[in-house]
Amino acid sequence: MSSIRxxxxxxxxxxxxxxxxxxxxAVKAAFLKYKWRVIGIPDxxxxxxxxxxxxxxxxxxxxxxxxxxxxxxxxxxxxxxFRYCTVENGKEVVRDISDQVIANARKLGIDAVITIxxxxxxxxxxxxxxxxxxxxxxxxxxxxxxxxxxxx
Numbered sequence: 001m002s003s004i005r006x007x008x009x010x011x012x013x014x015x016x017x018x019x020x021x022x023x024x025x026a027v028k029a030a031f032l033k034y035k036w037r038v039i040g041i042p043d044x045x046x047x048x049x050x051x052x053x054x055x056x057x058x059x060x061x062x063x064x065x066x067x068x069x070x071x072x073x074x075x076x077x078x079x080x081x082f083r084y085c086t087v088e089n090g091k092e093v094v095r096d097i098s099d100q101v102i103a104n105a106r107k108l109g110i111d112a113v114i115t116i117x118x119x120x121x122x123x124x125x126x127x128x129x130x131x132x133x134x135x136x137x138x139x140x141x142x143x144x145x146x147x148x149x150x151x152x
Contacts, residue, residue, distance in 0.1 A: 009113070012079070032059075040061070047073075
């Protein structure tokens with residue numbers, strides 16, 4: 001029996017056709033097959049950098065999204081928590097805030113994250129998985145569907 005009770009879904013990188021279809025399929029499977037809660041993580045990993053942006057997704061939220069372009073969650077190609085740029089004292093500073101992202105996912109009750117995106121998003125998801133033992137990252141490329149990561 002799986003210990004997963006709540007998953008997060010995020011889309012990262014550039015927009016691509018089919019992102020909403022993947023989100024809808026993941027939400028429907030989570031609810032109907034596994035009885036899991038689903039948290040939408042907006043704007044790539046920014047939704048875990050700023051967890052107040054994240055919100056619960058329901059079947060109603062994904063109803064009718066197939067013909068819509070883009071992604072209902074939004075996306076970004078700048079939200080890398082391992083190289084997060086901020087401005088401090090007027091200077092640009094790059095920090096690793098991945099531990100904060102993992103802690104925020106746990107505070108939201110997320111047991112696993114489905115990351116939909118290209119190579120950059122997948123690399124971040126894999127690094128978060130290795131860093132955040134106990135937080136599973138299922139990785140799906142928008143060019144090739146979703147697959148569950150089985151690392152332990």
